[in-house]
Amino acid sequence: MKSKKAGAQQKKAKLAVWKFASCDGCQLSLLDLEDELLLLANSVEIAFFLEASSRVLPGPYDVSLVEGSITTREDQQRIQDVRKQSKTLISIGACATSGGIQALRNFADVDEFTRHVYATPAYIQTLTTSSAISEHVAVDYELRGCPVNKYQLVEVLTSTLHGKAPSIPNESVCMECKRQGQTCVIVANNTACLGPITHAGCGAICPRYCRGCYGCYGPKEQCKPAPLSQKLLERAAKGSASQNELARLFRTFNCNSTEFRAESLLQEERAQKAKKHS
Amino acid sequence: MKRALSSCVAEGAEGLRRIFDQVKNQSRCVYGYGLSHPAANALELCELFGFEDLPRGVVSNYAPGHASLEKEREDQTCSSFFRHTPGATSPKSIQLPPRRVIWKANRTKEDHQKFQIALASAEQQKSNTLQPNPEILPVAFFGIRSCDLRAMHTLQNVFDVQGQGVPKSAAEMPLLITASCVEPGHNCFCTSFGYGPECQDSDLNITECFVEEEVQHNKGSESALEKTKCEQGKTARKQIFVVDAHTTRGRPIVEALSKDQHLRHASQHETALLTATLKRSQQRLKEFIAARVPNEENRSKVWAGADIAKQLRDQARSKNWETIAESCLSCGNCTMVCPTCFCTTVEDSIDLEAQRSERTQVWDSCFTAGHSYVHGGTVHKSTPSRYRQWMMHKLSSWHDQFGESGCVGCGRCTTWCPVGIDFLASAYQMTKGVE
Numbered sequence: 070m071k072s073k074k075a076g077a078q079q080k081k082a083k084l085a086v087w088k089f090a091s092c093d094g095c096q097l098s099l100l101d102l103e104d105e106l107l108l109l110a111n112s113v114e115i116a117f118f119l120e121a122s123s124r125v126l127p128g129p130y131d132v133s134l135v136e137g138s139i140t141t142r143e144d145q146q147r148i149q150d151v152r153k154q155s156k157t158l159i160s161i162g163a164c165a166t167s168g169g170i171q172a173l174r175n176f177a178d179v180d181e182f183t184r185h186v187y188a189t190p191a192y193i194q195t196l197t198t199s200s201a202i203s204e205h206v207a208v209d210y211e212l213r214g215c216p217v218n219k220y221q222l223v224e225v226l227t228s229t230l231h232g233k234a235p236s237i238p239n240e241s242v243c244m245e246c247k248r249q250g251q252t253c254v255i256v257a258n259n260t261a262c263l264g265p266i267t268h269a270g271c272g273a274i275c276p277r278y279c280r281g282c283y284g285c286y287g288p289k290e291q292c293k294p295a296p297l298s299q300k301l302l303e304r305a306a307k308g309s310a311s312q313n314e315l316a317r318l319f320r321t322f323n324c325n326s327t328e329f330r331a332e333s334l335l336q337e338e339r340a341q342k343a344k345k346h347s
Numbered sequence: 348m349k350r351a352l353s354s355c356v357a358e359g360a361e362g363l364r365r366i367f368d369q370v371k372n373q374s375r376c377v378y379g380y381g382l383s384h385p386a387a388n389a390l391e392l393c394e395l396f397g398f399e400d401l402p403r404g405v406v407s408n409y410a411p412g413h414a415s416l417e418k419e420r421e422d423q424t425c426s427s428f429f430r431h432t433p434g435a436t437s438p439k440s441i442q443l444p445p446r447r448v449i450w451k452a453n454r455t456k457e458d459h460q461k462f463q464i465a466l467a468s469a470e471q472q473k474s475n476t477l478q479p480n481p482e483i484l485p486v487a488f489f490g491i492r493s494c495d496l497r498a499m500h501t502l503q504n505v506f507d508v509q510g511q512g513v514p515k516s517a518a519e520m521p522l523l524i525t526a527s528c529v530e531p532g533h534n535c536f537c538t539s540f541g542y543g544p545e546c547q548d549s550d551l552n553i554t555e556c557f558v559e560e561e562v563q564h565n566k567g568s569e570s571a572l573e574k575t576k577c578e579q580g581k582t583a584r585k586q587i588f589v590v591d592a593h594t595t596r597g598r599p600i601v602e603a604l605s606k607d608q609h610l611r612h613a614s615q616h617e618t619a620l621l622t623a624t625l626k627r628s629q630q631r632l633k634e635f636i637a638a639r640v641p642n643e644e645n646r647s648k649v650w651a652g653a654d655i656a657k658q659l660r661d662q663a664r665s666k667n668w669e670t671i672a673e674s675c676l677s678c679g680n681c682t683m684v685c686p687t688c689f690c691t692t693v694e695d696s697i698d699l700e701a702q703r704s705e706r707t708q709v710w711d712s713c714f715t716a717g718h719s720y721v722h723g724g725t726v727h728k729s730t731p732s733r734y735r736q737w738m739m740h741k742l743s744s745w746h747d748q749f750g751e752s753g754c755v756g757c758g759r760c761t762t763w764c765p766v767g768i769d770f771l772a773s774a775y776q777m778t779k780g781v782e
């Protein structure tokens with residue numbers, strides 16, 4: 070560590086990384102930092118990060134990163150505990166911020182799922198829903214994405230450590246898309262793209278490869294899916310999305326977010342009605 | 348229509364190539380509309396490394412929320428060079444880059460509390476404006492349109508008023524070679540502001556015209572002129588480029604090319620053809636505008652351009668903004684593609700050890716919550732209020748702020764709006780004040 074005149078004796082902040090129901094992808098983004106990882110290890114004390122090290126230091130922790138959603142009774146308890154031990158709690162990724170892909174259970178009957186998946190469903194104890202961390206405890210900052218963008222992760226950590234507001238715009242994916250001079254895939258290709266209503270952060274990766282945005286970062290501020298759905302349906306004949314496909318498009322990693330959930334239910338209902346009629 | 352008395356003519360693709368090469372030779376790099384890759388579905392402003400990069404035989408089709416390209420014909424002989432209208436990106440991306448580091452700061456080694464601040468180099472500051480470094484050749488724009496030029500001036504005027512401008516010397520300005528819009532797009536409305544489809548204040552303007560001629564079957568002659576014709580049944584299409592130099596920078600280009608016989612004076616017949624071509628284009632523009640502004644009387648008001656400023660001001664408190672912006676997604680695409688929208692924000696970043704800090708200027712939009720964020724919250728919370736802010740600024744308050752219109756009528760906002768909100772039609776709806 071470089072000698073700091075003022076805060077040389079200052080203790081390093083203790084960092085903890087927690088996992089709930091998730092695929093570990095967001096934690097991997099942390100390990101994937103490469104250049105910044107050593108710097109990070111230098112700047113903070115990694116006190117609890119099971120994916121990286123079995124060394125466990127006791128709490129309290131200065132900063133906790135929480136990955137994953139709440140799907141069991143135990144986790145409901147555990148998150149309370151994590152909150153108590155953490156000065157700053159940052160939830161990272163679609164699971165932690167909205168419930169993740171596993172929130173598909175919120176649209177269906179969990180018992181039926183367990184019956185189909187497990188040989189002995191009786192062993193399975195699970196909640197009927199998957200929910201965001203913020204539905205259980207107070208969260209200081211939510212970082213979106215499935216998975217989170219590693220540069221944004223560094224930005225949030227750096228900002229938290231040094232008391233600065235993170236530069237993480239809550240604008241649309243289109244803004245990132247246009248700044249890079251990408252040709253819009255809705256306008257030019259009739260591709261279904263959720264960019265206009267999706268929170269920025271990924272750097273518009275999909276449009277960059279001529280695909281539509283899947284909404285991995287969830288609804289943006291002022292998210293209004295209805296007019297977009299309508300326009301995409303109007304383009305359906307030209308290869309955009311059908312009602313059924315739209316329902317599915319809204320029902321992925323952020324299916325449990327208020328706006329996406331409502332829109333996917335609406336589109337599903339309409340698709341079913343249309344099917345009955347024909 | 349005022350026109351330079353001495354229009355010149357270059358014949359066929361070869362003629363145009365001579366002009367392009369001449370421009371290329373006296374500039375650092377040439378920007379123009381092209382395909383960023385062979386399978387691209389839209390034209391973008393990009394660097395043209397050679398004549399082959401011009402989008403030959405590509406015709407653009409625009410409608411609200413729709414853009415497509417069409418190949419004119421398989422056989423490239425005689426296919427057009429300028430039957431498209433501007434692409435999604437505009438010269439704005441060169442005048443005001445989407446991202447630009449403004450300054451960097453490093454902690455000094457001696458005193459940890461002190462910072463050494465490095466401003467972005469003067470060179471980089473200059474790239475904010477139209478002026479490149481005078482020591483090296485200027486950049487050139489080739490085939491951009493009348494609205495592009497207007498937008499470049501409008502944006503430069505913003506920099507000047509805001510004190511960001513670098514004093515101009517004529518020699519440092521980019522070389523501006525424009526093309527007339529012989530096939531205006533459905534979303535265009537430049538003529539509403541009293542200019543276009545031809546450009547009269549660039550260094551050089553090129554108008555592509557086609558002459559239909561009876562084919563004379565004298566097999567013997569294989570002259571250069573003959574090669575510029577392509578047969579279509581009994582008539583042949585001859586492609587000419589009418590060139591008008593408007594400035595002391597444009598004229599030497601014409602003179603050099605004339606000396607080598609690559610340009611000659613336009614014949615009476617060709618001048619008439621030019622007039623007819625532009626007239627046809629103007630007529631089409633009129634039809635396109637009429638389709639969106641059906642009422643003749645109101646149209647004349649929209650046509651007047653400046654008058655709309657007052658009309659919109661009268662509607663500032665109207666409930667109709669809610670209706671107009673009903674399908675608006677607040678996505679910001681319209682402002683990103685607008686060649687005059689200049690709003691930026693700054694992103695501050697520090698390294699993990701807080702040794703270095705950097706401030707980056709980034710394109711912003713009045714459709715984000717951050718744009719109107721002041722102490723205590725966001726002023727424009729709802730989408731309709733953001734939409735009002737956008738339209739009123741473009742067409743109304745820009746006049747108060749910068750003494751001209753903030754809209755140049757290029758139609759990009761309408762083309763690239765994913766839900767196809769028509770800017771002109773909406774402006775008209777607003778001025779009507781209907782419930």
Ligand code: SF4
Pocket residue numbers: 242243244246247251252253254255256262263264265273276281282680765
């Ligand atoms: S491609 Fe998608 S993200 Fe990009 S501008 Fe179009 S709608 Fe927005």
Ligand code: SF4
Pocket residue numbers: 681684685686687688741753754755756757758759760761770
């Ligand atoms: S407001 Fe629309 S039509 Fe006017 S200059 Fe901007 S993009 Fe072009």
Ligand code: SF4
Pocket residue numbers: 674675676677678679680681682714763764765766767768
């Ligand atoms: S007018 Fe269109 S492009 Fe502009 S913010 Fe609204 S939906 Fe997006």
